[in-house]
Amino acid sequence: MSIEAILKQDIQKAIQQRFDISAEDIILQPTKKEFEGFYTFVTFPLAKSTRKAPAEIGQIIGNYLKNNSLVVDNFNVVQGFLNINLKDSTWLNLFDQILSDTAFGTFPANGQSVMVEFSSPNTNKPLHLGHLRNNFLGDSLSKILEAGGYDVVKTCLVNDRGIHICKSMLAYRELGNGETPESSGIKGDHLAGKYYVKFDIEYKSQIRELVAQGMPEDEASKKAPWMLEAQQLLLSWENGDPETVALWQKMNSWVYEGFSETYNKIGVGFDKTYYESNTYLLGKDIIEEGIEKNVFYRKSDNSVWIDLAEEGLDEKLVLRGDGTSVYITQDLGTTELKNNDYHNNRYLWVVGNEQDYHFKVLFAILKRLGRQYAEGCYHISYGMVDLPSGKMKSREGTVVDADDLISQMIQTASDRTQELGKIDDFESKEANQLYNQLALGALKYFLLKVDPKKRMLFNPEESIDFQGHTGPFIQYTYARIRSIMRKAEQSGIEGKLPSANYEVHKAEKELIFMLSQYPARVLSAAGDFAPSVISLYAFELAKVYNQFYAEVSIFSDPDPEAVQFRVALSKVVSETIRKALGLLGIEVPERM
RNA sequence: GGUUUCGUAGCUCAAUUGGAUAGAGCACCUGACUACGGAUCAGGAGGUUUGGGGUUCGAAUCCCUACGAGACCA
Numbered sequence: 001m002s003i004e005a006i007l008k009q010d011i012q013k014a015i016q017q018r019f020d021i022s023a024e025d026i027i028l029q030p031t032k033k034e035f036e037g038f039y040t041f042v043t044f045p046l047a048k049s050t051r052k053a054p055a056e057i058g059q060i061i062g063n064y065l066k067n068n069s070l071v072v073d074n075f076n077v078v079q080g081f082l083n084i085n086l087k088d089s090t091w092l093n094l095f096d097q098i099l100s101d102t103a104f105g106t107f108p109a110n111g112q113s114v115m116v117e118f119s120s121p122n123t124n125k126p127l128h129l130g131h132l133r134n135n136f137l138g139d140s141l142s143k144i145l146e147a148g149g150y151d152v153v154k155t156c157l158v159n160d161r162g163i164h165i166c167k168s169m170l171a172y173r174e175l176g177n178g179e180t181p182e183s184s185g186i187k188g189d190h191l192a193g194k195y196y197v198k199f200d201i202e203y204k205s206q207i208r209e210l211v212a213q214g215m216p217e218d219e220a221s222k223k224a225p226w227m228l229e230a231q232q233l234l235l236s237w238e239n240g241d242p243e244t245v246a247l248w249q250k251m252n253s254w255v256y257e258g259f260s261e262t263y264n265k266i267g268v269g270f271d272k273t274y275y276e277s278n279t280y281l282l283g284k285d286i287i288e289e290g291i292e293k294n295v296f297y298r299k300s301d302n303s304v305w306i307d308l309a310e311e312g313l314d315e316k317l318v319l320r321g322d323g324t325s326v327y328i329t330q331d332l333g334t335t336e337l338k339n340n341d342y343h344n345n346r347y348l349w350v351v352g353n354e355q356d357y358h359f360k361v362l363f364a365i366l367k368r369l370g371r372q373y374a375e376g377c378y379h380i381s382y383g384m385v386d387l388p389s390g391k392m393k394s395r396e397g398t399v400v401d402a403d404d405l406i407s408q409m410i411q412t413a414s415d416r417t418q419e420l421g422k423i424d425d426f427e428s429k430e431a432n433q434l435y436n437q438l439a440l441g442a443l444k445y446f447l448l449k450v451d452p453k454k455r456m457l458f459n460p461e462e463s464i465d466f467q468g469h470t471g472p473f474i475q476y477t478y479a480r481i482r483s484i485m486r487k488a489e490q491s492g493i494e495g496k497l498p499s500a501n502y503e504v505h506k507a508e509k510e511l512i513f514m515l516s517q518y519p520a521r522v523l524s525a526a527g528d529f530a531p532s533v534i535s536l537y538a539f540e541l542a543k544v545y546n547q548f549y550a551e552v553s554i555f556s557d558p559d560p561e562a563v564q565f566r567v568a569l570s571k572v573v574s575e576t577i578r579k580a581l582g583l584l585g586i587e588v589p590e591r592m
Numbered sequence: 593g594g595u596u597u598c599g600u601a602g603c604u605c606a607a608u609u610g611g612a613u614a615g616a617g618c619a620c621c622u623g624a625c626u627a628c629g630g631a632u633c634a635g636g637a638g639g640u641u642u643g644g645g646g647u648u649c650g651a652a653u654c655c656c657u658a659c660g661a662g663a664c665c666a
Contacts (some may be wrong), residue, residue, distance in 0.1 A: 029608060033615095044649060054649080080649085081612055148631080314665065356596070357664050383597090391662085420631070438631095450605065454598080455662075462604065462618065467631055469605080469617040476631050483629060524608080534607070536627055539616085550624090550633040564639085592631075 003094050003516070004028065005040070006071055007084070011041055014064035019050045019057075019499050024280050030513075036076055036084030038513050044080040045550045054080030070323050088504040095512045096497055098572060105142060105518045105579050110149035114376075115342060116142045118350035119268070122159045123255045124168045124192035127262055129400040130352070130385050130392060133447045136585060137382055138350040139268045140448055140531040143583045148526030153342055157334065160252055161277040167234040168192050172197035181254050187261065187403065188254030199359050202226055210392075262402060266440060267585055274334065275382075279326060282333025286369065287319045295368045311364045313357075318365070339373045346376040348529070353381040353453070364519060380529045383455030385447075400458065409439035412464045423591055437587045445471030449535040469539055471586055474577060477542035478588040481574035484554060488567045492553075495568030498561040505562075507548040511569055514544045518576055522583070531584055538580040545573050 008026040015023045023046070031037040043057040050057055058077035065072040065084065072085040086094075098104055118138020121127060127135075142152045172179075172195040181188045201530075203226045210220035221227070236244040287304055290296035296304050296318060304319035318328055338347060350358065359379035366374035385392065392399045393516060413435040417423060423431060446463045450456045466472040488495070504512075518537065525533035554566045578588050 027608090028613085035612075040612085044611070047649070076657065312595085316665095353597070354663055354665095381597095384660090416631075420633095422629075452604090457604065459604070465618070467618085470631090472631060473617090476629085479633085480629055487628065520608095532606095536616095543616090543620065546632060547634095549628080553628070555628050591629090 003071055003086070003090060007039060008070070008547070010069040010072070011061060012067055013068070014061045015046070018060050018064055019046070021046070021049055030517075031083045035078060035081075035083050037085050038509070039084045041082040041084065042080060043082055043131060043402070046081070058082040066285055068361070088502065089500055090105075090375060091504045091512050092497060092500065092502065093510050094516055094571070096571075098512075098515055099497065099568065104307075104572075105522050105576065106147045107149035107519075108521070109151065112149070112346065113151040113153065113342070113344040114346040114348060115153045115155055115338060115344045116348045116350065117155045117157060117338075119156045119270070120158075120159065120351070121259060123189075123192065123252050124164045124196045125394065126187070126258065127402040128392065128394070129402065129405060132266070132405075132443070133382065133385050133456075134352070135263075135266060135268050135275055136444050136447050137380070137452055137531060138446075139585050140583060141348075141350065141380065141529055143414070143585065144522065144525045144531060144534065147522050148582060149548035150346075150526070152346045153272060153344065155272045155274060155338070156570075157274045157276060159276050159278075159329050161237065161248075161280060163234050165227075165248065165252075167199040167203075168196040169244075169251060170230050170233055171195040171202065171303060172251060173247060175202075181257070186255070187258045189258030189262070190401075190403070191258075192251050192255045197592065199226065199230070202504075209220070215399065242475065262406075265406060265436075266402075266444075274337075279332050279334045279337060282331070282337060283325060283329040283331070284319070284323075286332045286336060287329060290318070293369070295365075306365060308361065308364050311360075313364060314363055316361050316365075326363070327358065327591045331358075332365065335362070335366065335373075335377070336371075338371060339371075339535070344373075344376070346378065346381050347373065348378050350380045350382065353383055353455075355379070356381050378529075380452065382452040385456055385458050388457065388459055393470075400460070406439060406443065409443050409464060410435050413438035413442070416466055417592065421536040426591075434589050434592060437589050438466070438592065441475050441586045442466060442583070443471075444584055445474070445535060446585050448531045449539075451532045452530055471581075472592075474538050474542040474581060475586070475588055476592060477545055477592045478574055478577045478581075479590060480549070481570050481577075482590050483543070484567070484570050485574065487555070493555075493563060493567055494566045495571050497568065498565045502561055502565065505552055507551045508565070508569060510544050511548050511573060512540050515572060515576055518580070527581075534580050534583050538577060538584070540578060541580070545570075 005158070008028065011026050012023055015021055021404060028039045028041055031040045038268055041058075041061065043061070045055045046052075046057050047054050052060075055077055058080060062075035062077060062082050062084070066075060071086055071090040073085045073090070075084050077083070115139055118141075119131065119135050121131060138154070142154050146152050172192075175198055176195065179191070181191055184191060186194065203224055206224035206226055207217065207220045210224060215223070233244060237248060260327055287296060290306070291298065291304065296306050298304055299321075301321040302323075303317060303321040305315055305317055307315050309315070316328065317326055318332075320326060335347065338344075351359070356379070359381075363377050363379075366377065387398060387400065389398060406507065414431075417431070417438070423434065427436070442464065446458075447456075447468065518541075521533055521537045525531060552566065554570065555563060557563050557566070581588055
C-alpha cells in the first residue's frame with residue numbers, strides 16, 4: 001500500500017475512534033510552501049458533524065496520528081488545516097518503493113482500447129502553428145493514455161478532396177507551367193499552398209471586376225468564372241474524369257511528401273490513416289436507416305433533417321435535397337467505419353473548439369440511432385492559437401508556417417548553444433541532433449504547457465525563450481544530472497538507500513515528495529486528457545531538483561551515505577524527467 | 593438574433609476541482625562559497641481575480657446581472 005493510502009486510512013481511523021463518525025473519502029492536499037509539513041488535511045467539513053471547532057478537530061486527529069500512525073512524525077494545526085510531517089524512516093521507505101518500481105509511472109494494461117484521431121490536415125496547404133498544437137496534443141495524449149494502461153490506436157483523417165483542393169488544382173492548371181517540387185525547389189505542400197493562394201488572388205480580382213460592372217458582391221462571389229470552374233472541377237473529380245483525377249493525384253502526392261517530412265521532423269506518426277476521398281460517400285446508408293427508424297425525416301424539398309430540440313440543440317440538416325452529403329453525414333459514416341475496423345471502447349477526436357457544436361450533434365445523432373459506441377465518443381476540444389496581432393488567417397497571410405517556425409527555433413537553439421560554448425567538442429551531426437532536440441523541446445513545451453481547453457497566445461519572441469518555464473530548462477536539468485551520473489560512475493560511487501537511522505535533509509524530502517506524485521499526475525493527465533498536467537509536473541520537478549542541487553552538496557558531503565543517497569535520488573529524478581518529457585514527445589540530451 | 597466558451601500581476605500562464613496570506617515564468621531591481629554545469633539558485637517589487645449582487649464556516653472557482661472578447665448556428 002502506498003504511504004498516502006496508509007495516511008488516509010489512519011486519518012479515517014482517527015475520525016472513527018475519536019468522533020465515532022465514518023468518513024468516506026479522505027482528501028489530502030500538498031501543504032503550501034509557507035507552512036511546515038507535506039500533507040494537509042482540511043477539517044472544516046467535519047465541524048458540523050462533530051460539533052467542534054476546526055482547529056480542535058485538527059489537534060485531536062493530529063494527536064491520534066502522532067501516537068498511533070506508523071508513518072507520521074509530527075503535525076501542526078493552522079486554523080482548520082492539519083499539516084502532517086512524515087518520519088524519516090517513512091521518507092526512506094517511500095523512496096525505496098519508487099526505486100524498486102521498475103515501471104514507475106506506467107500502469108498495467110486496463111483492458112480498454114481507445115482511438116485517438118488527430119492532425120487531420122487539408123491537402124491544399126502546409127501545416128501551420130494551429131496544426132502543431134493539434135499534433136502535439138494528439139501525440140502526447142496517445143502516449144499519456146498508453147502510460148495510463150490503455151491500448152491506443154492513433155489515426156488521422158486526411159481531408160484530401162473537396163472544393164478547396166479543386167481551387168489549388170485549377171490555379172495550378174492555369175498558371176503552373178508544369179512547375180514541380182523538383183523544378184522549383186519548393187517543398188510539395190508549400191507548392192500546393194502557393195497555388196491555393198494564387199487562386200484566391202485571381203478569384204478576388206474577378207469579383208472586383210464583376211462588382212465594377214454593377215453586380216452585387218454576394219452574387220459576384222458566386223458567379224466569378226474561377227469559382228464556377230472550381231465547382232466544375234469538383235464534379236469532374238467526383239465523376240472520375242481521368243485527367244482531373246491524375247492532376248489531383250499528382251498534387252496530393254507532392255503534399256504527402258511534404259507532410260511526411262514535417263511529421264518526421266516533429267516525431268509524429270499514425271497507426272492508421274483514413275482518406276476522405278475514400279470515406280466521403282459513407283454515411284448515406286445510415287441516413288436511410290435513420291429515416292426508417294423515424295430518427296430523421298424528409299422535408300418537401302427532399303432534404304433530410306433531425307430535430308435535436310430534446311438535447312437542447314437545433315434542427316440539423318443531415319442530407320441535402322440533391323442527395324449530396326454534408327459534413328455530419330460523412331462523419332457518421334466514418335465513425336461507423338472506424339468502429340467496424342477496430343471495435344474500440346473509446347473514440348476520441350482532437351479537434352479545435354470551433355467544432356464543439358458539430359460534435360455535440362454528431363454524438364447526439366449516434367445515440368439516437370442506438371449506436372452503443374456513442375457512449376465512448378468524446379471530443380477533445382482545444383482552444384485556438386492566437387497571435388499578438390489577433391487571429392491567424394491564411395487568406396491574410398498572417399499564419400505562422402510550421403516548417404518556418406521549426407527552422408527558426410533550430411537556428412535559435414544553435415546560436416544560443418554556440419554562445420555558451422559547452423559542446424565545442426561535438427561532431428556536427430551530434431550538434432545538429434542537439435539543436436533539433438532543443439528546438440522541438442522548446443516548441444512542444446510552449447504549446448503543451450497550457451490547458452488544452454483554453455485558447456492561447458503565441459508570442460514569437462517568448463516562445464523561442466530557453467530560460468525559465470520552458471522545455472530547455474527541464475532538458476538542462478536532465479543534462480546536468482547526467483553529468484553528475486558520469487562523475488559518479490568515474491569515481492565508482494553507487495547510488496543506494498542509506499541505513500534506517502539516516503537523517504533525511506529537507507531538500508531530500510521535497511524531492512522524494514515530488515517524485516512520489518508522478519504516477520498520480522499521469523493518471524490525472526489521462527483522465528482529463530490534459531498533457532499540461534505533465535508539463536507542469538516536469539517543470540516543478542526540475543525546479544525542486546535545482547533547489548536541492550543549490551542547497552546540498554552531492555559529492556563533497558563528509559557522510560558517504562549522504563553521497564550515495566543523493567546520487568540515487570538524482571538518478572531517479574533524471575529518469576522521471578525523461579519519462580515525463582517523453583510523454584510530451586520531448587527528447588532529453590546527455591549534454592547541452 | 594439564438595447557442596456557447598472565456599475574462600487572474602505590465603506580458604504569458606498556474607491555482608490539486610469550494611480551502612490557508614491567489615502562485616510560477618518573462619520583463620524590472622538586488623545578491624550567489626572561486627562552483628558537482630550560471631540555459632542555475634536566493635531575494636525584492638508587482639493583485640479590489642473585468643464591475644456589481646447572491647449562496648456559506650470559506651468563492652478566482654457555484655448562481656444572477658452588467659460590460660468586454662472569441663467561437664458556432666443561420
